[in-house]
Amino acid sequence: MFVRKNQAALFLSALATFAMPNFSFADQAQAIDTGSTCWMLISTALVLLMIPGLAMFYGGLVRTKNVLGTMMHSFVCLAVIGVLWVVCGYALTFGSSILGGFVGWNPDYFFLKGIDDRITNGIPEYIIAMFQGKFAIITPALISGALAERVYFRGYIMFVALWFLLVYCPLCHWIWSPDGWLFKMGVIDLAGGLVIHVSAGVSALTVALFLGARKGYPKMIAQPNNLVMTLMGAGLLWVGWFGFNAGSTLSSGLDTARALTMTQISAASGALTWLVIEAIAFRKATALGFASGILAGLVAITPAAAVVKPLGALALGAFSSVICYYALKVKMILKYDDTLDCFGIHGVGSGMGVLVLSFFIRESWMVKTSETVGYTWTAWDQLFVQLKGMGATILLSVVMTLGICYLVQKTLGFRINEEAEVLGLDQALHGERGYDFT
Amino acid sequence: MFVRKNQAALFLSALATFAMPNFSFADQAQAIDTGSTCWMLISTALVLLMIPGLAMFYGGLVRTKNVLGTMMHSFVCLAVIGVLWVVCGYALTFGSSILGGFVGWNPDYFFLKGIDDRITNGIPEYIIAMFQGKFAIITPALISGALAERVYFRGYIMFVALWFLLVYCPLCHWIWSPDGWLFKMGVIDLAGGLVIHVSAGVSALTVALFLGARKGYPKMIAQPNNLVMTLMGAGLLWVGWFGFNAGSTLSSGLDTARALTMTQISAASGALTWLVIEAIAFRKATALGFASGILAGLVAITPAAAVVKPLGALALGAFSSVICYYALKVKMILKYDDTLDCFGIHGVGSGMGVLVLSFFIRESWMVKTSETVGYTWTAWDQLFVQLKGMGATILLSVVMTLGICYLVQKTLGFRINEEAEVLGLDQALHGERGYDFT
Amino acid sequence: MFVRKNQAALFLSALATFAMPNFSFADQAQAIDTGSTCWMLISTALVLLMIPGLAMFYGGLVRTKNVLGTMMHSFVCLAVIGVLWVVCGYALTFGSSILGGFVGWNPDYFFLKGIDDRITNGIPEYIIAMFQGKFAIITPALISGALAERVYFRGYIMFVALWFLLVYCPLCHWIWSPDGWLFKMGVIDLAGGLVIHVSAGVSALTVALFLGARKGYPKMIAQPNNLVMTLMGAGLLWVGWFGFNAGSTLSSGLDTARALTMTQISAASGALTWLVIEAIAFRKATALGFASGILAGLVAITPAAAVVKPLGALALGAFSSVICYYALKVKMILKYDDTLDCFGIHGVGSGMGVLVLSFFIRESWMVKTSETVGYTWTAWDQLFVQLKGMGATILLSVVMTLGICYLVQKTLGFRINEEAEVLGLDQALHGERGYDFT
């Protein structure tokens, strides 16, 4: 339970609500809280649902000839990271610090050997490990939005594997592991504003710049092959996000309800805001804009869901859509090809959330923290902490991602050859066609 | 817990099963029931899933040129009603009666300001509020089936916002708020036969008549662009309905299991019945007919899921398909353009359920009620109560909806101009195309 | 709780973790475990989700002219078996043995008359009955993969109804009912390796051979109409499978967490393995291959999820993809038309799992069983038991299925006439078209 919230926050919520798991046995270490366990089981399923959701969201936005290849960019993470996580991922992230705290390690976590009957806070550790694993799976998949329609599949697989080991694992350890240095510093990041979205967004931008634009971009007009599927995907992502954020409280209590509530509010607020912006700009309201607004709201609230209140959630969702909308405008000026706007939405929107949440924190939380630190803790103090976290995240992401890009390009090859790009990934790399309606 | 069932029913189930949440602390007001909380969290996610489900169901039935516009009719409610609900919706519905009981109000619910750590029956009130909010979101979306392919998006948004404030909020307060007059009267409406489906269905018919038919209707043959997606949508709706009905018990106990069971049975029975009808009528079994049968079964059991037993559920599902099937026939004779049959299925099927459930109520429930009222309570007594509820629902829906239609038409405009109707909503109002498979 | 695991296994897990439902009342018989109840509710919803998931998976693989008909093969089971289950299915499977143990019977289960307020191990029996019912629904639907694109819908319905009564009910009783002879023998089959996948797979092969190949097969090249939808379906199946396997522990505890964990690991391992095989064989990685690998991993772990550990899950998933891949090769040599490879994947992969799990059983489980039986229980002893179970399953499936095929063919007709086959099921039998994008 300590994994995802800094201790002050946790402590407080406990005080406020007695929300300790209700054990049925004296021996707490062993007792199961069937309710919290159930919520972690289902949260794991909900985050899993986000992978097809993301594949549909991204897959609908590319040209028909690349639809399968783009969906596979999301799906393949289920296999590659899914296996790596069991082998060493959980150990590297949630083991105790090694290499001066760069990553963690715990022999018991190697192949999940030693947790077969371990129970923590009433929840079997297996399910915690699986839940955390889903986050490791979806993060590299997010990046695929930036390199869509122009990479070798083999190169992509090598990229996500290395990125997981060299960016995700360290970052996750720093921010979510009880002995991570950013965790100890008190960085607030409930469900991965930094660990997931800023890291993915910044890396996405790096990859996009490294690879260069697709043939014909930006003259080539966008031809989303299936906006209908993109809308479906946005719907599934919203549903899955409830598990993503509310599951991150690792319990089924008041904080969980708060996290789900703020997630719902911010997503609605983000979607509404984007709608209004487009209505003003074009006197039209696009489905893609609406879906983008949903995402903007969701990524913005991700770090903040357990500390802000409804007004804060409304504000974060709205801000996020405004800032993301203009980030996309800037992209069109700078003409870099972040194809599906992973940076423009996940990086920018969630980055904003990570910082701005400082000004919407529940009073009681601030009071509590002040007690802990022994002086009046202000939003500015928190903002400073958040800024440090963001700095570290950006630095790690950019440096490592660049290195990996060069390595992949030199070895398996990353950027696809022109002929295959023209032909399309589906035919050239997968030997299939997405649709055959004849 | 009292919100969704009249007290006799609740009392009884308690007696029958000791199904009180299992608290872990003496101070009940504060204790969390992690299991029930978990079920409400997931039920909220399941009802959310119904929005993309509905968008897919409806979206597949229109012509290709209107697919995005039709899906947006469902999705936009997530934003518009989603925000309104937080601002004032929860206060207007579940606050204590004001204006002579027309609606409710509770300053604590305004922007959900005052429930940050409130827990009721072991469940954080936030999550109850979010769960109820989903119902408010999906109800206007259902109406969109009646006005498909021929309204301005801006007008539609104004319509759903006003409809929510002037029809949904009062009705929900009357029937589900502990001090609502219909609630006190003992109207049985577990998950919204009246509040959701009859109100939506009757309003849908009103709108359809107000707007008039689409250009070329009924000569213009139906051209569902994607029945495959409609089937997917029907599947997601069935799944979501488990949260919709079983979640309405606001607990995770025997009544919950009963509600889910009857929902499953009625949906299966409805689908099977429609299949048989078509097999007899055409010697064919359409996928759309099957999907319609699923919906017919689901809407019929919605008000009744917690009070009837399996035989009753089988009967309600079957009746519903029969009566809905003929309602659609009547539509073809009267030639009004309830485009996607919101009235023909939600209004007719659920209306039937609201009344006929009176004859399938669990014996123990009748006994209990008799004790409460002090004389032998018969099905006819209940039917009379249900009829009053339905009368009030229809009256409110028709009057308010008509008023709103005129207002929207006069201000932002409601019925779209002919050129845009020919061009299609997607291009004319959203500047997009649903599919581009070239 | 005893339904799905043989007693030794159960006993052990209890010892290991005190994972008894946490009751809130003295009177255990009546007390509700809200957490476990919640997990069974949601597991039921998750398995329901597998039906649209399967419809999408299968529907995407056939030719456009058969897409609706193929999806209806899955959906119709929701209605036909859904109703049959309530009428007599639950009684025939989980009632006490009659006819010398061929099936079971319990008058209380007839129309679910007598379980209205029955609670077992803290879970209302209604929800157990509904959960079990979902398995009965999906199993015949799996078989539809073998007879795709060439049967009458009426004949198909007769087939699934009879198959359910004559194959599923007996087998389910034998293996999952506490007094089933294979259950007593100690066959390990957590979530239906034998009951679901081997029985479906073997029956599928039988039907495929009985019906003969589609017109033009195998010269006719495969033309999957919508691999994009097949991928979505695979995603939903994976999500649903968490409820399928982890729900089969009928609790929300350590075994549940274990089952979900092994399911996740095996699916990832299976997908990765298939990817590697294709990369070697074709230097390409198909989306369909990846999806097939997911399924291979899922079916292999289904019987084993609660007894093996992560290494075992990795191994089972990998083995399964290898053996299934070659099974499909063999099919192409033998040229029988198991159209969507129900036997090749469900039969072969899960059959392998049923047997090979013997060598990956958790040490503690073996120790415990040894104590129970009074001598050192080895993997070979377990393998022998598993082999007996498989033998019985295959025998029952082949004999009954053949008989049913002849009966259906002679009465309603099974294999469709050539003209209708050329025209396509959608037009000929359902009077619809899947897509109309013009």
Place this chain on the structure above:
Amino acid sequence: MKKIDAIIKPYKLDDVKDALNEIGIKGMTISEVKGYGRQKGHKEIYRGAEYVVDFVPKIKIEVVVSADMVDKAIEVIRRSANTGKIGDGKIFVTPVDMAVRIRTGEQGEGAL
């Protein structure tokens, strides 16, 4: 015999078909095409960017008629497909040497 290719606005198809039926032309073949010409394509929006789609959806009607029917057919198509707005389309007439009905082998006008 002559072949008439008429490129028209999609929603006019039914009118044209009925009009041709009335003058006894009971067979035709249609296909979905995209047109480029004076009529400008519509605007689409993609994440804040607006761009014009050059090609406009049209329906192409191919109908082979006996020489003496040509003028009548053209006249009828013109009337039924006309909206007076840019983009109504074109009619092209080309010579046909021979027509055969696959089912019977009939040749010439008898095959129509």
Place this chain on the structure above:
Amino acid sequence: MKKIDAIIKPYKLDDVKDALNEIGIKGMTISEVKGYGRQKGHKEIYRGAEYVVDFVPKIKIEVVVSADMVDKAIEVIRRSANTGKIGDGKIFVTPVDMAVRIRTGEQGEGAL
């Protein structure tokens, strides 16, 4: 040179293609079209209402051949596309002034 337009039933495409191959015609262009004629469209059902779809899916084969191949080609198409049922389709022959192979610039029959 002549252009042969053959409108056939979709599932006959492979047979026709193979038949043309046999007589040495190794190039063609096909497109999906919809046909209207004697063959009545099929019935579809929508929520209890039954209606007829006028247009029937067909495949149009366009093949340009040298004048001396025309009769042979027609004969071959007729045989391979024929089912004897209404709706088998038509074959139309039209004159071609010139053919060019884009890759090489070859003109006339050499371009085929």
Place this chain on the structure above:
Amino acid sequence: MKKIDAIIKPYKLDDVKDALNEIGIKGMTISEVKGYGRQKGHKEIYRGAEYVVDFVPKIKIEVVVSADMVDKAIEVIRRSANTGKIGDGKIFVTPVDMAVRIRTGEQGEGAL
């Protein structure tokens, strides 16, 4: 007037369209077709089996021009559609008796 049918590689469409525009040809009709010829189709994989897809996607451009524009148009299409690889496609020229603009009724070259 003549009708030019150009069958080209899909991704060359924009180049050809622009090239025709430059020489003042501002109208055309295109359709998606499938081609069969020297260029072999690509390989597809289905559950461990590999097979070749015979028909290759192509775009057919139909443009009617006045007789004196024909050679220029052909030349321009050839240049803009050429990649030098097998499968670049063909250009066919056929006679047109008459052209009519539906909107105005204009006939002949004025209708183009």
